Each structure stands twice: as C-alpha cells, then as structure tokens.
Amino acid sequence: MAGPFAAQRLGDLGADVIKIEPISGEWQRHVSAGGARGNKINVSFLSLNRNKRSLAVNLKDADGKALLLELVKTADVFIQNYRPGVADRLGVDYETLSKLNPRLVYVSMSGYGEDGPYVNHPGQDLILQGLSGAMLSAGRADEAPTAAGQFLVDAVAASTAFEGVLAALLHRERTGEGQKVEVNMLDAITTLQMQELSVYLQTGKPQERSAEPHAHVYIRAPYGAFATSDGYITLAFPPLKTLGEVIGEPSFLNMDDETDSWARRDEIFALTREKLLQRSSSEWLELFRAADIWCGPVYSYADLENDAQIRHNGTIVEYDHPTEGRVRTPGFPYKFSKTPPAIDRPTPLVGQHSAEVLRALGYDDTRIQALSASGAIHLGDSQ
Numbered sequence: 001m002a003g004p005f006a007a008q009r010l011g012d013l014g015a016d017v018i019k020i021e022p023i024s025g026e027w028q029r030h031v032s033a034g035g036a037r038g039n040k041i042n043v044s045f046l047s048l049n050r051n052k053r054s055l056a057v058n059l060k061d062a063d064g065k066a067l068l069l070e071l072v073k074t075a076d077v078f079i080q081n082y083r084p085g086v087a088d089r090l091g092v093d094y095e096t097l098s099k100l101n102p103r104l105v106y107v108s109m110s111g112y113g114e115d116g117p118y119v120n121h122p123g124q125d126l127i128l129q130g131l132s133g134a135m136l137s138a139g140r141a142d143e144a145p146t147a148a149g150q151f152l153v154d155a156v157a158a159s160t161a162f163e164g165v166l167a168a169l170l171h172r173e174r175t176g177e178g179q180k181v182e183v184n185m186l187d188a189i190t191t192l193q194m195q196e197l198s199v200y201l202q203t204g205k206p207q208e209r210s211a212e213p214h215a216h217v218y219i220r221a222p223y224g225a226f227a228t229s230d231g232y233i234t235l236a237f238p239p240l241k242t243l244g245e246v247i248g249e250p251s252f253l254n255m256d257d258e259t260d261s262w263a264r265r266d267e268i269f270a271l272t273r274e275k276l277l278q279r280s281s282s283e284w285l286e287l288f289r290a291a292d293i294w295c296g297p298v299y300s301y302a303d304l305e306n307d308a309q310i311r312h313n314g315t316i317v318e319y320d321h322p323t324e325g326r327v328r329t330p331g332f333p334y335k336f337s338k339t340p341p342a343i344d345r346p347t348p349l350v351g352q353h354s355a356e357v358l359r360a361l362g363y364d365d366t367r368i369q370a371l372s373a374s375g376a377i378h379l380g381d382s383q
Helices: 002-012 043-048 062-074 086-090 094-100 125-131 152-175 185-192 194-203 240-247 265-276 281-290 301-305 308-313 354-360 365-374
Strands: 017-021 052-056 077-080 105-110 179-184 223-227 232-236 295-297 316-321 325-330 334-336
Touching: 002 017, 002 043, 002 052, 002 077, 002 105, 002 152, 017 062, 062 094, 077 152, 094 105, 105 152, 125 152, 125 185, 125 223, 125 232, 125 295, 152 179, 152 185, 152 334, 179 185, 185 194, 185 308, 194 301, 194 325, 223 265, 232 265, 232 281, 240 265, 281 295, 354 365
Parallel strands: 017 052, 077 105, 105 179
Antiparallel strands: 179 334, 223 232, 232 295, 316 325
16 A cells, blocks of 8 residues: 555645556456455545556566666656565666666665564554554553554554655755655654654553544454453454464364455354464464464564564664753654755744844844843743
8 A cells, every 4th residue: 555655745735656467467456455345446446545646567678677677768667566686686676776867866665674683574554553653552451452544554644755756856956966754654653753752752651542432444354453361463354264273273274264254254253253362472472473474572672672683674763952951752754865854953942043043044142132121022041
C-alpha cells in the first residue's frame, strides 16, 4: 500500500505518474480487499492507483528493461518499495539510475530500513503497529491490545515518502542535483507518536490502559493481537492449514483461506486465542517464523526504546534545550543522502525569536520595542 499510496498523492497534485507493473498486472489487482472485488479492477487496487498511467512491462526482459531506463532519463521522481536487495538485482538501484539522470529523486521504501537486524523481516502493517508500541496504547487493560482499524503504518509511510519527495524536489530546484530518499515503515510509525513517546522518554511514565477501551473488519481471520502465556504477539492472516499444523488445531487443516476465514472468522479467532495461551511469546514467534507465518511481538515503549533495529536506525534522537535539559524524542522518518534532516533549533520559548525575525524583515530595534510596548508582539524572556 505505502508505495502506491505515496505515488497517488503526487498524481492527485498533478504529477504525471507512470505505474510500472508486470505484464500480468500488479499482484494487488488479483486479490480481494475485505472480501470485496470490483468489476474488472480490484477494490484495493482501485483505491491506490488513481491519477496514474499504467505501463505493463517485464523488467527481466532486456527490451522491457530498456524502456524503463529511457523513462528514467526524463523522470523527476522514481519510487520503489521492493524488499531490500530486489532493486539491485533488477538493476534499478539508485547508483545505476542516478548515472542516467543525476537530477533524479529516487525514493526507496522498506519495512525496517535497507540494512540492520530486521532487513529481511516482512514489513506488514499490523506487525509494525505492535512493534512500534502504538498498539499497547489502546484497548482494555485486561484484554489483548487493540489494533488500529486502518492500515495505519502503510498510510503514514506513504505520507512520509510524499514529504520526502517534495523536500528533495525543492533541493533539486535550488541546486540542480537529485538524491536518494530512504523511508521505512518502522521509523514512520515510531516518529508519528511524537507526543506519546516523548512523554515516556522524558518522564518514564508507562502506558497504562484503563478498564474500558478508550479508543479491521476487512481482514480475514486470524488477524490481530493475541495473548500468550507471558505477553502478547501479533498474527497476520496465516494460511489456515499451516497455522493448524503449528498450533495443533486439527479443525483448521481442511479449511479454505478464501471462504472459511471469512464465514467462520469468530470461531477461528477464538480457537487461535485458546491455543496461543499454551506457550510463551518467544516460543510462538520462533515456531511461526520457521513456518513463514507473519507475526511479531507487541512492544511497550520500553521494549521499543531498546529494540536492536530502532537503535541501529538511530530513530530516537537527543538534543539540549535551555529549559528542559537533555531531550530525547523520536527523530526523522526518512534519510537523505545529500540533505539529511537535523535539529538546528530546540523547541522555542514563546516569542524567543520575535526580534530576530523582525530584524530580518528590516525592522530596527526602536520599532521592535514599540511593537512590544503596544502589545503587538511578545519578545520573550531572553530579549
């Protein structure tokens, strides 16, 4: 979802978006969304691909590959959200394409980053909701965490990539040079929790859910967060036969993923829930990953803070503040090869830069003081 959604946003603003998809069409054209299908275009594909032109081409064919490279020579932006390493194997990596077009803004999207301990893990929305700590902020205190009712992480990663494109294009307009922009879903959803995670990082106040749920009906079962013998894990639409074999539930072995997982959703969820209580989170995660079933831990902010990929990515940053001391906070959801983001100013005090801004506009100190005296502006304590 993330890559197509980001490109759609650009198309909505008038960009000529050319979607490069296989001869048979992108895979998402052929699967149902929430059990619903369109007349010819799948509902899910329909929702993410307006304002685009489709070029169906085989990138493993020399002539097909040559077509793409010709397009790149005149393109402003290239977006790809393959798993790390795939673009290199296809010969559409940044180093290759930027030689053809040095002005190209190349956006690479991934689940966890282009390297690090999680580089080969599946970047799926629900799993990242749990991993990010966000899920543990909703739902009842004595129940499994509540997932968002939307593909939240995909959407946030899409918006982050959209921001990165705009910033890189502005840099190119000013300097003439393109660059590579990296966006990953883990950093996108983590930095989205700016206020909540900052409260924890600054004060140590834990996530405490209440007895009442202060807070997707379109995904087949089982899909959600489940209690284990010692915590919670996420499980994302596994093949029922495989799941039945792993958890020891014989009723799953002859079920059909496309029919039973919808018609018998409550039954499947309940049986899965009962079985998962029999082992620890680490035991289930090891078994599920060995069977190629999508799963992940449900983190608290404390777990997230100490996670190996978060530390590798440098997702949490620190800076000094004149009144708040050393501030620890989520950093940036993207990486730029030539214009990296930075914290150049701490959060300002009220009116701290009033005089500075007005002087830049040509106001002298006499006029600035007069405006302050009249109540038109506030100069702040340091001025």
